[in-house]
Amino acid sequence: MAIPNVRIPSRQLYIDGEWREPVKKNRIPIISPATEEIIGEIPAATEEDVDIAVEAARRALARDDWGSTTGAQRAKYLRAIAAKILERKSELAKLESLDCGKTLFEAAWDMDDVAASFEYYADLAEALDSKRKTPVDLHLDSFKTYVLREPLGVVGLITPWNYPLLMATWKVAPALAAGCAAILKPSELASITCLELGEICREVGLPPGALNILTGLGPEAGAPLVSHPHVDKIAFTGSGATGVKIMTAAAQLVKPVTLELGGKSPIVVFDDIDNLDLAVEWTLFGCFANAGQVCSATSRLILQESIASEFLERLLLWIKNIKISDPLEEDCKLGPIVSSGQYEKVLKFISKAKDEGATILCGGERPQHMKKGYYVQPTIITDVNTSMEIWKEEVFGPVLCVKTFKTEEEAIELANDTKYGLASAIMSKDVERCERFTKAFQTGIIWFNCSQPTFTQLPWGGRKRSGFGRDLGEWNISKCFLVLKWPQI
Ligand SMILES: NC(=O)C1=CN([C@@H]2O[C@H](COP(=O)(O)OP(=O)(O)OC[C@H]3O[C@@H](n4cnc5c(N)ncnc54)[C@H](O)[C@@H]3O)[C@@H](O)[C@H]2O)C=CC1
Numbered sequence: 001m002a003i004p005n006v007r008i009p010s011r012q013l014y015i016d017g018e019w020r021e022p023v024k025k026n027r028i029p030i031i032s033p034a035t036e037e038i039i040g041e042i043p044a045a046t047e048e049d050v051d052i053a054v055e056a057a058r059r060a061l062a063r064d065d066w067g068s069t070t071g072a073q074r075a076k077y078l079r080a081i082a083a084k085i086l087e088r089k090s091e092l093a094k095l096e097s098l099d100c101g102k103t104l105f106e107a108a109w110d111m112d113d114v115a116a117s118f119e120y121y122a123d124l125a126e127a128l129d130s131k132r133k134t135p136v137d138l139h140l141d142s143f144k145t146y147v148l149r150e151p152l153g154v155v156g157l158i159t160p161w162n163y164p165l166l167m168a169t170w171k172v173a174p175a176l177a178a179g180c181a182a183i184l185k186p187s188e189l190a191s192i193t194c195l196e197l198g199e200i201c202r203e204v205g206l207p208p209g210a211l212n213i214l215t216g217l218g219p220e221a222g223a224p225l226v227s228h229p230h231v232d233k234i235a236f237t238g239s240g241a242t243g244v245k246i247m248t249a250a251a252q253l254v255k256p257v258t259l260e261l262g263g264k265s266p267i268v269v270f271d272d273i274d275n276l277d278l279a280v281e282w283t284l285f286g287c288f289a290n291a292g293q294v295c296s297a298t299s300r301l302i303l304q305e306s307i308a309s310e311f312l313e314r315l316l317l318w319i320k321n322i323k324i325s326d327p328l329e330e331d332c333k334l335g336p337i338v339s340s341g342q343y344e345k346v347l348k349f350i351s352k353a354k355d356e357g358a359t360i361l362c363g364g365e366r367p368q369h370m371k372k373g374y375y376v377q378p379t380i381i382t383d384v385n386t387s388m389e390i391w392k393e394e395v396f397g398p399v400l401c402v403k404t405f406k407t408e409e410e411a412i413e414l415a416n417d418t419k420y421g422l423a424s425a426i427m428s429k430d431v432e433r434c435e436r437f438t439k440a441f442q443t444g445i446i447w448f449n450c451s452q453p454t455f456t457q458l459p460w461g462g463r464k465r466s467g468f469g470r471d472l473g474e475w476n477i478s479k480c481f482l483v484l485k486w487p488q489i
């Protein structure tokens with residue numbers, strides 16, 4: 001099978017509209033998750049570069065060419081970025097796939113979503129112009145006022161590796177639509193396409209400093225951004241542990257944060273489903289898409305006892321059709337885990353589950369035909385109890401754990417038996433029951449008879465330890481990147 005060729009561009013940090021070598025000249029190797037070979041390198045920013053980028057962002061806000069733009073003017077830049085993404089879609093998808101190991105098919109999907117997000121926030125930027133000033137009637141002759149919506153200022157956007165360019169876009173597009181100046185810090189494990197976003201911004205003539213892109217390590221490039229006194233807000237997607245560090249550091253400056261921290265989401269399957277195979281397909285997609293490296297992956301299957309054995313048999317049949325290969329190969333359905341560290345972590349979760357007495361129904365190991373690369377077989381774990389680590393902790397790999405239930409009450413209790421609250425799914429043909437679950441599920445996102453479809457118009461985010469704040473939708477702009485004030489006139 002021919003693997004498509006693509007050149008990895010050599011880039012510097014994107015600061016003030018230009019490529020700029022990191023002050024300390026450090027670089028980080030890019031390791032292919034499919035071959036374990038070094039395939040390039042990215043610049044590694046440190047505190048010194050953060051200072052330079054923050055100054056560039058502040059200057060952009062002070063300059064008319066960015067700081068005094070209307071929403072309609074900013075929408076033009078966003079649309080131009082969307083058009084360039086689509087123009088380079090096939091190359092960007094290949095770069096994404098090479099960098100983080102996701103299948104080429106899924107990477108191409110991501111690029112469509114990236115372009116659609118920029119388009120969507122272009123529409124919202126235009127709509128902002130008429131909402132900038134909202135008169136409020138105080139029913140008084142002596143006092144008049146209005147509420148003014150302004151960009152929040154300089155915002156730091158710290159993003160993960162599972163959907164590298166898409167997760168960056170979910171924050172960059174609304175920040176620019178609102179008129180903020182942004183500093184994006186992508187994950188050191190997958191930064192290639194985010195650097196290409198810098199090139200695209202340069203090509204479309206986005207005013208210098210409006211978006212700056214600092215690649216580098218979390219503690220060296222992310223932490224100084226969080227503690228910088230002139231960064232007005234941090235929006236973060238990633239692990240709970242890093243979320244806690246960010247919130248703690250930001251609290252010292254009373255800096256607002258939004259946190260999207262993943263989860264351990266349930267998929268509850270009732271015995272009244274019409275189409276067993278369709279439910280099986282959604283269950284597999286919900287847990288194994290992107291090799292399970294999805295914050296909203298429905299990785300706890302809660303299955304009605306009466307159909308459990310038949311459902312599991314079908315899962316096992318379907319799982320055999322999942323093609324595991326180099327993610328750039330056509331028809332690949334499951335690529336590698338992003339890095340050796342994450343790969344080891346996933347295997348450790350599986351071996352701990354075994355030690356705690358669970359049964360590995362299938363998978364659990366490296367696929368024998370893949371000699372190199374961080375591949376893990378799609379894995380189903382049964383005989384799980386609620387005190388086991390595999391039930392409680394986010395694996396971020398292709399690992400599904402299963403528990404059965406008899407009654408609806410029991411299903412609800414199991415579904416909510418988690419510290420997380422990002423997403424949940426229910427499979428049942430009983431519409432009223434689905435409605436009851438809408439209320440019962442303690443999560444921000446709820447799917448009926450499917451798992452994972454995501455829409456740019458709808459708020460994305462969690463409850464409990466999955467964090468707070470929302471990406472996507474109009475709430476993202478209004479709550480994260482705009483600030484309200486009112487003058488008495
Ligand atoms: N919610 C989600 O979508 C994601 C959840 N995760 C979870 O996190 C686990 C570990 O993955 P990691 O790559 O280590 O995630 P991470 O949370 O450490 O990384 C996310 C981002 O935070 C940055 N970062 C790390 N330490 C920082 C600090 N002290 N200050 C500021 N920024 C910092 C990283 O450089 C990266 O850009 C995964 O196994 C998974 O469970 C990982 C990626 C995405």
Ligand code: BAL
Nearest residue numbers: 162163294295296454
């Ligand atoms: N479906 C994309 C959301 C995430 O994993 O962060």
Ligand code: NA
Nearest residue numbers: 099100189190
């Ligand atoms: Na990578």
